[in-house]
Amino acid sequence: MNNIKTIVLSNQEISPGYFRMKILAPGYNKLASPGQFVMFRVQRSLPPLLRRPFGIFRMGFMPADCDNMPPKEFIELIYKVVGSGTEIMQGLHQGDPVELLGPLGQGFDLGEPDEEKILVGGGIGLVPLYMLAEKMVDNSNVSLLMGGRTRDDIITVTEFERLGVGTYVSTEDGSLGEEGLVTRVLERKLEKSPHATVFACGPMPMIAAVQKICLQYDTPLQVSLEALMACGVGACLGCVVKGAGHTDVDPHYLCTCTRGPVFKAEELDWDKDEMTVRTSGGCR
Amino acid sequence: MMSDDKIIQPSLAVEIAGLKLKNPVMPASGTFGYGEEYSRYLDLNQLGAVVTKGMSLHPKAGNNVPRICETVSGMLNAIGLQNVGVDAFLEEKMPFLQRYDCPVIVNFFGNTQDEYGEVAARLDDVPGVAALEMNISCPNVKHGGIIFGTDPKAAFAAISLVRKRTSKPLIVKLTPNVTDIQVTARAAEDAGADALSLINTLTGMAVDVKTRKPRLANVIGGLSGPAIRPIAVRLVHQVVQAVQIPVIGIGGISRAMDALEFLIVGAKAVQVGTANFVDPNAMATIIRGLEEFCRDEGVADINDLIGSLEL
Numbered sequence: 001m002n003n004i005k006t007i008v009l010s011n012q013e014i015s016p017g018y019f020r021m022k023i024l025a026p027g028y029n030k031l032a033s034p035g036q037f038v039m040f041r042v043q044r045s046l047p048p049l050l051r052r053p054f055g056i057f058r059m060g061f062m063p064a065d066c067d068n069m070p071p072k073e074f075i076e077l078i079y080k081v082v083g084s085g086t087e088i089m090q091g092l093h094q095g096d097p098v099e100l101l102g103p104l105g106q107g108f109d110l111g112e113p114d115e116e117k118i119l120v121g122g123g124i125g126l127v128p129l130y131m132l133a134e135k136m137v138d139n140s141n142v143s144l145l146m147g148g149r150t151r152d153d154i155i156t157v158t159e160f161e162r163l164g165v166g167t168y169v170s171t172e173d174g175s176l177g178e179e180g181l182v183t184r185v186l187e188r189k190l191e192k193s194p195h196a197t198v199f200a201c202g203p204m205p206m207i208a209a210v211q212k213i214c215l216q217y218d219t220p221l222q223v224s225l226e227a228l229m230a231c232g233v234g235a236c237l238g239c240v241v242k243g244a245g246h247t248d249v250d251p252h253y254l255c256t257c258t259r260g261p262v263f264k265a266e267e268l269d270w271d272k273d274e275m276t277v278r279t280s281g282g283c284r
Numbered sequence: 285m286m287s288d289d290k291i292i293q294p295s296l297a298v299e300i301a302g303l304k305l306k307n308p309v310m311p312a313s314g315t316f317g318y319g320e321e322y323s324r325y326l327d328l329n330q331l332g333a334v335v336t337k338g339m340s341l342h343p344k345a346g347n348n349v350p351r352i353c354e355t356v357s358g359m360l361n362a363i364g365l366q367n368v369g370v371d372a373f374l375e376e377k378m379p380f381l382q383r384y385d386c387p388v389i390v391n392f393f394g395n396t397q398d399e400y401g402e403v404a405a406r407l408d409d410v411p412g413v414a415a416l417e418m419n420i421s422c423p424n425v426k427h428g429g430i431i432f433g434t435d436p437k438a439a440f441a442a443i444s445l446v447r448k449r450t451s452k453p454l455i456v457k458l459t460p461n462v463t464d465i466q467v468t469a470r471a472a473e474d475a476g477a478d479a480l481s482l483i484n485t486l487t488g489m490a491v492d493v494k495t496r497k498p499r500l501a502n503v504i505g506g507l508s509g510p511a512i513r514p515i516a517v518r519l520v521h522q523v524v525q526a527v528q529i530p531v532i533g534i535g536g537i538s539r540a541m542d543a544l545e546f547l548i549v550g551a552k553a554v555q556v557g558t559a560n561f562v563d564p565n566a567m568a569t570i571i572r573g574l575e576e577f578c579r580d581e582g583v584a585d586i587n588d589l590i591g592s593l594e595l
């Protein structure tokens with residue numbers, strides 16, 4: 001759980017605007033759990049000044065470069081190019097120096113075995129759900145409902161299928177899968193399996209809609225939130241989200257980095273139409 | 285000052301208002317939590333001192349989000365002095381810090397003169413509190429003390445009151461958002477401050493041109509990071525000319541070379557802020573860098589560098 005200076009192993013565009021980066025990450029397979037994140041430093045010089053938080057998509061081992069060397073341990077990040085930091089990231093090549101601080105934060109609670117699990121991912125929000133699916137698929141029935149604006153936003157779904165996860169795709173423009181919002185697919189799904197547990201990550205309007213639906217069906221929900229953060233370790237207090245019972249008189253703020261990024265729905269303040277964490281806005 | 289003899293182990297120890305520090309490097313308040321947050325990344329005992337997040341008499345919720353935003357070589361923040369309050373600090377946070385032998389400087393603020401005095405009094409006989417840093421300069425809350433920081437008379441009155449209520453060394457943290465910082469600095473010295481620390485953040489603002497909204501919920505925030513360093517060095521230089529008491533330099537320090545600029549213009553110690561967010565090991569790297577610089581330059585005692593500016 002420290003900062004490591006390491007290198008990029010590969011960095012490829014997997015869909016227009018979406019990249020997948022493999023980074024040498026000794027120790028992560030033992031340390032990291034589904035839903036945790038890293039603070040990634042794209043380069044030693046400026047800009048950008050601050051690190052960026054990224055959920056870990058997957059981790060594993062690669063064959064060593066030569067005999068008598070241990071296999072190379074890696075993590076994979078998937079990111080969407082949205083601003084100055086990710087613009088620099090997309091230009092990185094194999095061997096380029098980067099830094100990883102992590103794994104950080106509280107990941108998903110895997111719940112009870114044999115219970116049905118429904119994953120809801122919106123665009124890049126799919127990222128933290130893969131390791132979760134990997135962990136749960138052996139003892140539970142897991143399905144993934146994946147939504148995006150267009151088919152370009154539908155990433156890595158076949159990899160979930162290979163794990164044995166049943167997948168449902170919807171796009172707002174109908175260019176892939178069902179036309180419409182992923183939340184409509186969720187409603188239909190819960191109609192049939194009201195006793196499932198739902199795990200969601202995506203843009204805040206999607207998360208808020210998922211929460212309303214889960215409340216209606218009395219279905220347990222865990223959400224992974226994204227927030228602007230400077231430190232990732234609970235010091236800057238930049239990434240706070242309003243916790244359950246928050247009022248202006250008796251405020252109850254939780255750090256997304258240390259108390260999250262995964263929260264059980266009941267830990268958060270959902271009273272307002274708009275939750276206070278911004279998902280992908282702010283300065284990039 | 286320079287010598288041809290090989291310096292094996294240069295001395296980095298400095299003294300501020302009777303406070304002996306093993307080196308001149310400490311975190312800036314608000315960038316290091318209550319120490320515990322960084323203790324798994326950094327041995328706190330390596331540091332010259334730990335400076336806590338600002339404390340008030342009552343817990344404070346802070347501002348709405350977004351609270352931070354990156355700018356060119358810097359960041360804006362408007363956290364709003366979120367803190368657990370002095371009583372919870374003493375009960376929940378201080379015992380952790382007391383396990384270290386690193387001096388603890390407790391930063392505090394108040395809405396009123398009396399609140400400043402009350403917090404200072406509550407911290408006065410707490411073992412392990414080595415000094416107090418009085419924040420009269422937070423730009424992000426209406427009553428974060430900025431009124432005391434920008435009005436020399438108000439500063440004098442508040443500091444005089446706090447001076448009466450504490451026997452600990454008293455450091456006063458100054459804002460750069462004034463016309464003449466030497467006036468505030470002298471007012472603080474006259475009121476009985478033992479040392480000054482500067483600068484707090486510069487007020488700034490950024491706009492999201494697509495949504496046409498400010499990037500911070502609080503609209504205006506405090507700018508920190510490498511972008512502000514030249515301004516901070518200038519202000520420290522000016523304050524060192526104006527007062528007799530020691531000055532702690534703050535503003536955009538992320539490397540040993542940055543810290544050295546402040547020391548050379550006359551700061552007795554430095555605080556590292558935003559750099560902690562970027563690299564939790566930043567202060568350890570800076571301390572090592574200071575040692576290397578002294579060794580390379582043949583400086584046996586870092587005090588020989590302090591105020592060595594050649595004009």
